[in-house]
Amino acid sequence: MTLDVPVVLAPMAGITNTAYRRLCAEYGAGLYVSEMITSRALVERTRESMRLIRFHPSETTRSVQLYGVDPATVEAAVTMLREEDRADHVDLNFGCPVPKVTRKGGGSALPWKLDLFRDIVERAVRAAGPLPLTVKMRKGIDADHLTYLEAGRIAEGVGVASIALHARTAAEFYSGHADWSAIARLKEAVTDVPVLGNGDIWSAEDAVRMMAETGCDGVVVGRGCLGRPWLFGDLAAAFGSGERPPLPSLGDVARAFRRHAELLVDFFGDDPDGGMHRGCRDIRKHVAWYFKGYGVGGALRAQLAQVESLEQLDGLLAQLDHDQPYPGEAAEGQRGRAGTPKSPALPDRWLESRTLDTAGREHLAGAELDSSGG
Incomplete structure (x- = not known):
């Protein structure tokens, strides 16, 4: 998959539905990813999950992000998307810091269990076949339990098409400042596939600076585009694809x-x-x-x-x-709730081992019971 500009719209629950993706695309260029969809809900074909994978004819690249904790269920969801021709690209979410997700061992808590992470990604890559399959993750659970370098090498080794890193831990949520140096370290560790950076891109200038400072291959834009779909026009211009649009009245x-x-x-x-x-x-x-x-x-x-x-x-x-x-400045800067640093909610004794034991499997059993579709 080749992009006109190295820019990806980050999946955001309740935000990046077809309507917002179409609007952003009217202003600029890039890859526009769906809201996060629960793998089990998709396999069960719930009404909401089927709505979330619906694309408008103008969306020439259908990009779906999946969340899951069970390798077989994630594999089945990816297989469904491929066999029924419902997607052109699949992304796996390992970055969600929300307590109801991490408490069950999902999202940004999952890469701590290296065997589980490898199993999910490897089976998903195999199920995707010719479709590019990518992963998005965070630095880790907290400063003492980082996972991104090991997870990045594993993902590269099993054949993902690219790796995106939100340069915060789950404990940081969206607070403080993203650690762009972590993106640079991941880029040094992962050499065979593109590495994309995410975190604190509030303007086109931030995106250019991130790529220059970290050496990353592209950027993932999340909260910075909230209420500013024209940011994708700015980004396209900054990366040499068109003239920069005037500042919006x-x-x-x-x-x-x-x-x-x-x-x-x-x-x-x-x-x-x-x-x-x-x-x-x-x-x-x-x-x-x-x-x-x-x-x-x-x-x-x-x-x-x-x-x-x-x-x-x-x-x-x-x-x-x-x-x-x-x-001017009053309209710029941070958007969305940053939250405050806090101890992540995790399954009991989750941090005691890097591999999945029987107790861990029991916690995961209920992680995808919410079949709301997102």
């Missing part, structure tokens, strides 16, 4: 927000509650991100966060000063 932001809402209504069109209801409810959480730093009154922001129809949304957006220029 409030009118530009309003049009992007409206387009996002429209795409969400379309995406949820077959929902039992109705596409208009689900789409407008979903766009509400994006209000603070889109209008960060712009002069939008609190009362209007509150109304936007309670919008119920596109018609109502149009009326509210018409009240904005569309000529208001880009506010």
Whole structure:
């Protein structure tokens, strides 16, 4: 798989559905990955998991991220995607720091068990066949239990197409600053496949600087694009693929927000509650991100966060000063909740061994029982 620019949209639960992927692609170039999908839910073909692997015809590269802890289930999910021609690329999630995931031994806790990690990745690569299969992971569980170098070498050895590293531990969640030096160390350790860096890319300049400082082959952008789909236009220009777009006025932001809402209504069109209801409810959480730093009154922001129809949304957006220029630094920097460092939730006695014992297998047995699809 060859990308026009070395940029990947990071999978984000509740964010990177078809609507947002299409919107980002309208502004720039790169690889746009689905929300994280639970392998068991996909194998069981739950309604929500099947919705999450639905791609619009304009999405020429169908990229799916899977989460799983059972090698056989992950293998079956990858096989399904390949045999039914539902994906062009599969990514495996070993980076999620959420307690309900790590408590069961999944996400960023899983690579601690080297045998389990190897088994999952090796079987997934084999099941993917000609489809490129990649992995995304974190530095480790905490500063005393790092896993990324060993996991990176294992993944390289069993034939993954690339490795992405979020340069934080699970304990750090999204707090503090990403340790870009870890990306450089992984790049030195893994020499046969591309290494992608993730963490604290808030601008195109950050992406260029990360590649220059670490030697990584590309970047994965997550929270930095929340409410800023045009960041992918900036990134494309920074990597030499087109002219850099002008800084967005409030009118530009309003049009992007409206387009996002429209795409969400379309995406949820077959929902039992109705596409208009689900789409407008979903766009509400994006209000603070889109209008960060712009002069939008609190009362209007509150109304936007309670919008119920596109018609109502149009009326509210018409009240904005569309000529208001880009506010500069106030609109830049960190987005999304950073959280605070904390001891990761782990299965009992998880850290006592690097291999999976009987007790560990019992913990994993319930890790994929949530079949919500994400």
